[in-house]
Amino acid sequence: MPSPVPARDPGLQxxxxxxxxxxxxxxxxxAAVLAAKQAVHRGSSPLGILxxxxxxxxxxxxxAVAHRRIQALSGAGRPRVLGVRAAVATxxxxxxxxxxxxxMLF
Amino acid sequence: MITIVQTLRLWFAPQRIGEExxxxxxxxxxxxxxxxxxxxxxxLALVGGGFAVDQFLPDLRxxxxxALALALLAAGVLCALRAVNxxxxxxxxxxxxxxxxxxxxxxLLSLAVAVVAVVMVVVVVFGWAG
Numbered sequence: 001m002p003s004p005v006p007a008r009d010p011g012l013q014x015x016x017x018x019x020x021x022x023x024x025x026x027x028x029x030x031a032a033v034l035a036a037k038q039a040v041h042r043g044s045s046p047l048g049i050l051x052x053x054x055x056x057x058x059x060x061x062x063x064a065v066a067h068r069r070i071q072a073l074s075g076a077g078r079p080r081v082l083g084v085r086a087a088v089a090t091x092x093x094x095x096x097x098x099x100x101x102x103x104m105l106f
Numbered sequence: 107m108i109t110i111v112q113t114l115r116l117w118f119a120p121q122r123i124g125e126e127x128x129x130x131x132x133x134x135x136x137x138x139x140x141x142x143x144x145x146x147x148x149x150l151a152l153v154g155g156g157f158a159v160d161q162f163l164p165d166l167r168x169x170x171x172x173a174l175a176l177a178l179l180a181a182g183v184l185c186a187l188r189a190v191n192x193x194x195x196x197x198x199x200x201x202x203x204x205x206x207x208x209x210x211x212x213x214l215l216s217l218a219v220a221v222v223a224v225v226m227v228v229v230v231v232f233g234w235a236g
Contacts, residue, residue, distance in 0.1 A: 013136045020143040027150040034157035041161065081135045081197075082142075087190050088117055090146055094186040098153045098179045105160060105172050 014073045021073075024090075025066045031097050032059035038104050051100055058100075062093040116194050123194065127201030138196045145189035152182035152219075163230075170229055177222050181215060 035055035042048040065086050073079050116122055156179035163171055188211050195207045 009133070011133065013133045017136045017140055017143075020140045024143045024147050024150070027147045027154075031150045031154045031157070034154050034161070038157055038161060078132050079136065081129075081132065082139045082193075084117060084123060084194065087142060087193055090143075091149075091186040091190045094146060094149045094153060095183050097150070098156065098183045098186075101153060101156045101160070101179050102176065105175055 014079045017079075018070050018073045021066045021070050025063060028059060028062045028066075028093065028097075031094075032056070035097055035100050035104075038101070042104065051104060055097065055100055058093050058096045062090065065089050065093075113191055113194060116198070117190065123198055123201070126198060127203060130200040134200055135197065138193060138200070141196075142189050142193040145185060145192070148215075149182045149185035149189060152178050152185060156182060159226075166229060166233060174222060174226060174229075177218070181218050181222075185215060 032055050036052055039048045039052040039055065042051075069082065069086060156175045159171060159175045159178060163174075166174075188209075192207065192209060192211075199206050
């Protein structure tokens, strides 16, 4: 007898991948908060404000990529494979945060 | 060198990866994606560590602090770039039905982190003693 419930992956792969995106978003938030703290610590110089704005933008960019991917994984049926652009964007956000850190060291 | 250029082309011409081989079971792709995300988290943790060294160890000498922070940040950047690269190569290997690429990066990264940790312990202990 065919089951009336829609087919579900018994290994919960899409759910696990979704949670991995959430964990990564959380890590990104921690790094962005540290970046913001660093910028605030330097006082309200133009450079500090610029750094604060840019790290906020990077965080929002990461959030957008993660949100789109989580949406794609939440739908029914076979989930799409992660796009190369999303992967490059994710890594670019990380590299951008590291660049701010280097800029704020000096 | 040629392989590096080829992989870099793959990064920016994503449709190329879909032209090769057959689409693997989506569960393998999702597992590859989770591994990629785990590397990105490692990278974010290293970058966060770089920020933290600069912020929470203000008593260190400037040179030592900057060197430790730079080491952690450089490791974070390398880790992020390598995460994309490894993900693309695994995806391609799965499409072509080849063996997954092996890499000595995890060993190098753990050695680098161990060196940074030892330096930090030495610096903090002797910094407090002296």
